[in-house]
Amino acid sequence: MRIALFVTCLADTLFPGVGQSTVRLLERLGHRVEFPEAQTCCGQMHINTGYASEALPLVRHYVELFKPYEVIVAPSGSCVGSVRHQYAMVARRCGNEKLAQRAEGVAARTYELSQLLVDVLGVEDVGAYYPHRVTYHPTCHSLRLLRVGERPLRLLRNVAGIDLVELPDAEVCCGFGGTFALKNADVSTAMLADKMRNVVDSGAQVCTAGDSSCLMHIGGGLSRLRAGVKTVHLAEILASTREAG
Amino acid sequence: MTTFLGMPTAPRGVGHLRQVEPFPVAARRGLANTQMRRNLTKATGIIRAKRAAIVGEVPDWEQLREAGRAIKTETMAHLDHYLEQLETNVTAHGGVVHWARDANEANRIIVDLVCGTGAAQVVKVKSMVTDEIGLNEALAQAGVQAYETDLAELIVQLGHDRPSHILVPAIHRNRAEIREIFLREMGDADPGLSDDPAALAEASRAHLRRLFLSARVGISGANFAVADTGALGVVESEGNGRMCLTLPETLITVMGIEKVVPSWRDLGVFMQLLPRSSTGERMNPYTSIWTGVTPGDGPQQFHLVLLDNGRTAVLADETGRQSLHCIRCSACLNVCPVYERVGGHAYGSVYPGPIGAILSPQLTGIEDNASLPYASSLCGACYDVCPVKIDIPTVLVHLRARHVEAAREGRRLPRGEAVTMAAASWVMASRRRFTAAQRAAKLGRAVGRRGQIRRLPPPFAGWTEARDMPVPATMTFREWWRREHRPEDGARG
Numbered sequence: 001m002r003i004a005l006f007v008t009c010l011a012d013t014l015f016p017g018v019g020q021s022t023v024r025l026l027e028r029l030g031h032r033v034e035f036p037e038a039q040t041c042c043g044q045m046h047i048n049t050g051y052a053s054e055a056l057p058l059v060r061h062y063v064e065l066f067k068p069y070e071v072i073v074a075p076s077g078s079c080v081g082s083v084r085h086q087y088a089m090v091a092r093r094c095g096n097e098k099l100a101q102r103a104e105g106v107a108a109r110t111y112e113l114s115q116l117l118v119d120v121l122g123v124e125d126v127g128a129y130y131p132h133r134v135t136y137h138p139t140c141h142s143l144r145l146l147r148v149g150e151r152p153l154r155l156l157r158n159v160a161g162i163d164l165v166e167l168p169d170a171e172v173c174c175g176f177g178g179t180f181a182l183k184n185a186d187v188s189t190a191m192l193a194d195k196m197r198n199v200v201d202s203g204a205q206v207c208t209a210g211d212s213s214c215l216m217h218i219g220g221g222l223s224r225l226r227a228g229v230k231t232v233h234l235a236e237i238l239a240s241t242r243e244a245g
Numbered sequence: 246m247t248t249f250l251g252m253p254t255a256p257r258g259v260g261h262l263r264q265v266e267p268f269p270v271a272a273r274r275g276l277a278n279t280q281m282r283r284n285l286t287k288a289t290g291i292i293r294a295k296r297a298a299i300v301g302e303v304p305d306w307e308q309l310r311e312a313g314r315a316i317k318t319e320t321m322a323h324l325d326h327y328l329e330q331l332e333t334n335v336t337a338h339g340g341v342v343h344w345a346r347d348a349n350e351a352n353r354i355i356v357d358l359v360c361g362t363g364a365a366q367v368v369k370v371k372s373m374v375t376d377e378i379g380l381n382e383a384l385a386q387a388g389v390q391a392y393e394t395d396l397a398e399l400i401v402q403l404g405h406d407r408p409s410h411i412l413v414p415a416i417h418r419n420r421a422e423i424r425e426i427f428l429r430e431m432g433d434a435d436p437g438l439s440d441d442p443a444a445l446a447e448a449s450r451a452h453l454r455r456l457f458l459s460a461r462v463g464i465s466g467a468n469f470a471v472a473d474t475g476a477l478g479v480v481e482s483e484g485n486g487r488m489c490l491t492l493p494e495t496l497i498t499v500m501g502i503e504k505v506v507p508s509w510r511d512l513g514v515f516m517q518l519l520p521r522s523s524t525g526e527r528m529n530p531y532t533s534i535w536t537g538v539t540p541g542d543g544p545q546q547f548h549l550v551l552l553d554n555g556r557t558a559v560l561a562d563e564t565g566r567q568s569l570h571c572i573r574c575s576a577c578l579n580v581c582p583v584y585e586r587v588g589g590h591a592y593g594s595v596y597p598g599p600i601g602a603i604l605s606p607q608l609t610g611i612e613d614n615a616s617l618p619y620a621s622s623l624c625g626a627c628y629d630v631c632p633v634k635i636d637i638p639t640v641l642v643h644l645r646a647r648h649v650e651a652a653r654e655g656r657r658l659p660r661g662e663a664v665t666m667a668a669a670s671w672v673m674a675s676r677r678r679f680t681a682a683q684r685a686a687k688l689g690r691a692v693g694r695r696g697q698i699r700r701l702p703p704p705f706a707g708w709t710e711a712r713d714m715p716v717p718a719t720m721t722f723r724e725w726w727r728r729e730h731r732p733e734d735g736a737r738g
Contacts, residue, residue: 009673012722013683014715019722023729035726041673046666048623050645054670061674086642093646144625173582177622184620185707187272190586191622192711220712223697 001031001121004069006062006110008076008212009041011233015212021239022075022113025126028239036065042074044082047090049179056094059087063103071120072110075235077142077211080112085145112142113235114151114210124154129242131161134232135204137195137218139211140173152210152234159237167207168198176217192221199229210234252558253347254610260348260379260554261407262609264593268616275587281417285588288416289579295525296576296630303521312514313633317570320507321560327472327505328551334475338537340547347554348378354550355380355464355497356387362495362546364389364461370479370486371395372466373411373573374499374552376595380464391464392456394485396449403430409589409597411575412523417588420445453485463489463544467500468572469515470549473508476536477549480519480529487533496544501552503569515572518632522574555608564643568604570633575600577627577637583620592617599627603640611648618644661704686717 003026007019023033043058062083066072074080084107091100117123136156142148156164175181175191195218199207207222207229209215219231255262264271275281300306320327332342345351359367367384369375369391381391381402393402400415401408404426408414415423424440427448434448468480477498479486490496506512520529538547560566578584578598589597594605594614602621606614618641627637652658672678692698693716701709708714720728 007722009679013686013717016718016720016722016725020725023726035723035730037723037726038676040676040679041669043670043673046670048642048645049662049666050618050642050647050649051666051670052646052649054666057670057674089639140622140624140626144629171626173622173624173626175582175622177624180619180622182704182707184269184272184583185710186269186276187583187587187620188622188707189711190276191582216715217712220708220714223713224699224711 001071002069003031003033003116004066004072005033005035006039006042006066006072006074006079007035008074008079010212010216011075014216015233018075018212018233018235021233021235022073025235025239026073028241029121029123029126031121034069036069038065042079042082043090044079044086045178047082047086052090052093055090056096059090059103060099063087063099063106066106066110067102070109071116072106073113073116074110075113075210075233076213077112077139077146077148078213080110080115081141081145083107083110112146112148112210114142114148114155115146117155117238118151125158126155126238128159128238128240129161130159130237130240132206133163133165133204134206134208134237135165135167135199135202136170136234137167137174137199137207137209137214138170139209139214142210143171148210155234155238156208159240160242162237165202165204167202167204169194170198174214174218176214178213181217188217189221192217196221196225196227200227204229206230206232206237208232208234208237252561253555254558254613255377255555255608256347256349257609257613259352259383260377261595262377262555262605263613264616266593268591268593268620271591271593272587272620275591278588280419280422281588282586284417284419285585288413289585292413292525292579296522296579297525299521299525299527302527303517309514309517310632310634313518313572314570316506316511316514317633318567320505321503321566321569324502324505324560327507328502330472331470331475331505332551334473335477335537335547335549336475338475340475340537340549343548343550345550345552345554348552351378351499351550351552351554352380352383355499356383356389358495358497358548359384359389359462360387362462364495366390366392366456366460367462367464368392368394368456368460368489368493369398370463370465370489371398371414371481372464372499373595374466374501375464376408378499378552378554380499392453392460394453394456394489395481396446396483396485399449399453400426403427407590408595410578411573411596411598411600413575417590453488457485457488457492460489460493462495462497463493465490465496465498467498467504468519469512470500470505471507471509471512472505474536476509476534478512478532478534480516481531481533482524482529484531487531490533490535491543493544495546495548497548497550499550499552501554502556519572519574522572522576522630522632555610558610559604559607562607565603565607565640567635568600568607568640570635571600571604572633574632576630576632580626580630581621582624582626583622592620599637599641600635603635603637603644606644606648611644611651615648615652618648665704680721680723683717683721683723687719690716690719692716
């Protein structure tokens with residue numbers, strides 16, 4: 001299958017390994033990945049901070065760029081959540097009904113990675129090997145906006161060598177929330193503290209999730225505390241094999 | 246989207262709908278209150294688990310929620326009709342209906358009614374709306390003492406405190422603190438009072454009984470009003486509300502105009518949704534329903550005050566109007582990770598938590614509660630539990646956009662943020678500018694140590710107070726892609 005990758009601006013700049021893993025994983029499964037190089041950012045930060053008119057050019061850019069593709073994947077629950085649940089709303093708010101309708105079309109073909117694997121490609125065992133103790137944080141937008149449910153866990157359970165342990169209070173937000181982490185830094189930190197405590201209590205050496213932004217938040221806190229737990233994106237675990245970890 | 250903003254909002258200088266300080270500042274105080282945080286974590290945890298279990302018993306819960314949403318949507322679309330129908334039916338059954346444009350008008354009407362009876366004290370049923378309009382203060386100014394009779398409201402009143410939760414106003418207090426308040430303020434409490442919950446309840450029972458038997462005027466809010474019969478209803482747990490509703494000669498009920506439902510049949514939906522969502526019970530202990538005046542039984546004077554206080558302005562906003570569907574169950578407070586950590590006082594309004602973050606700014610006008618729509622990580626837990634499916638995250642984002650639009654017009658937008666957002670939009674709208682920015686970001690590697698940046702300047706300083714920030718990668722993803730995949734593989738772009 002021909003799959004267009006929307007890597008997200010965050011992964012492109014700060015976590016290129018997440019994009020590389022997504023490409024390697026999908027190619028290993030026999031698919032052809034294309035990377036439209038004009039892509040930039042989905043505009044989620046602008047939308048969620050109230051800057052709808054500043055988000056509009058980014059919405060238009062994404063919609064125009066990805067319109068030709070039948071299947072689009074992004075390794076981020078919140079970016080896909082924004083495309084799927086906010087794009088048409090932003091376009092309508094700015095009085096652009098035509099763009100709203102085109103956005104709805106592209107949104108329906110944009111998938112978060114675990115959705116793509118399980119629902120579109122019909123695969124739950126991707127042939128990965130990852131011999132580490134791992135706990136999974138179901139990010140809010142994957143869980144409650146996209147309703148990915150158990151899909152990431154089903155994929156993880158099929159990874160050879162993995163020791164998957166449960167995260168206490170897993171469904172509680174880590175406190176990131178985009179600019180919330182800056183505008184309400186103290187509240188965000190209090191939420192992060194509880195998330196880190198649960199990650200450490202789980203006994204895992206790796207905390208994984210389907211969103212680099214939440215992982216940057218949790219990982220940033222764990223790194224500051226020298227907690228001895230690292231964050232690894234779901235795509236990176238699924239891309240790991242015996243030959244190349 | 247067009248938003249009609251011409252409707253009057255709740256007036257300043259009266260009631261409890263406005264923050265006195267921005268949310269992040271007030272939240273800091275809540276975060277530092279370790280006793281309150283312990284109390285809240287424990288209490289919300291218990292209610293969350295009870296609610297989840299009791300909602301799980303209902304096989305058609307999602308259909309019930311949808312029915313609740315549909316009834317509310319239909320009612321709001323024809324609110325004028327249902328309110329007039331309600332007035333006709335209340336009047337036909339011997340009640341008197343008063344229309345109050347705002348808090349000041351409502352307070353004046355009620356104070357005049359109470360003073361007209363010659364009573365110097367009133368007993369009150371737990372009511373959010375009377376707190377919204379600051380009724381107790383208005384009565385006190387007229388020389389009338391209002392006694393709260395709901396146990397939690399009594400604790401708050403005796404403690405010279407503010408409620409911090411819609412359903413459990415004293416949720417921030419534990420039983421040791423309540424015992425201390427009773428001993429200090431009640432006057433007739435046994436000095437040997439223990440902090441056993443049953444003993445505390447008994448002390449309040451003895452204290453309140455005297456008031457119930459002597460009060461001549463009762464004041465209540467309403468959980469619902471039935472348009473086609475004129476019936477009013479109050480849902481409660483203690484029975485103290487029923488004392489206030491039945492013993493005094495005069496009953497004055499204050500109700501937000503959004504509380505009306507079309508018909509008796511609609512109540513069935515909300516009587517299933519409300520107790521399960523709020524207290525995690527299949528059924529609440531006391532439901533009092535009355536229609537006007539019944540000769541020889543209960544209050545012989547009944548007044549219904551219908552309050553707008555900004556609600557019509559909320560109704561005028563297509564996206565925001567769903568906030569009026571709220572049935573005050575407080576399920577959204579109990580699941581909110583922000584509320585649980587900062588407590589209700591941080592929201593500055595009688596309506597705290599996620600619902601307060603969307604309702605208060607709309608009732609007052611966003612400029613008076615500007616930080617509330619941002620008091621959320623948009624995690625969406627509130628939307629999942631809302632019994633009438635209010636899409637709180639979407640309304641929060643909508644209100645942020647309204648705030649930015651209004652601030653931009655009034656040239657009140659924080660300059661740093663506006664410039665950053667505009668610049669980011671400009672950069673991100675072009676591949677060339679974006680890749681140039683990525684190259685510039687790599688300079689940030691110089692300030693990192695072992696791949697992490699430990700301190701960033703404002704506006705990012707809040708991040709690095711508690712979190713490291715990874716340095717930009719030596720090779721961006723797109724550079725890797727170019728190296729690995731020949732451009733002709735890479736399709737258009």
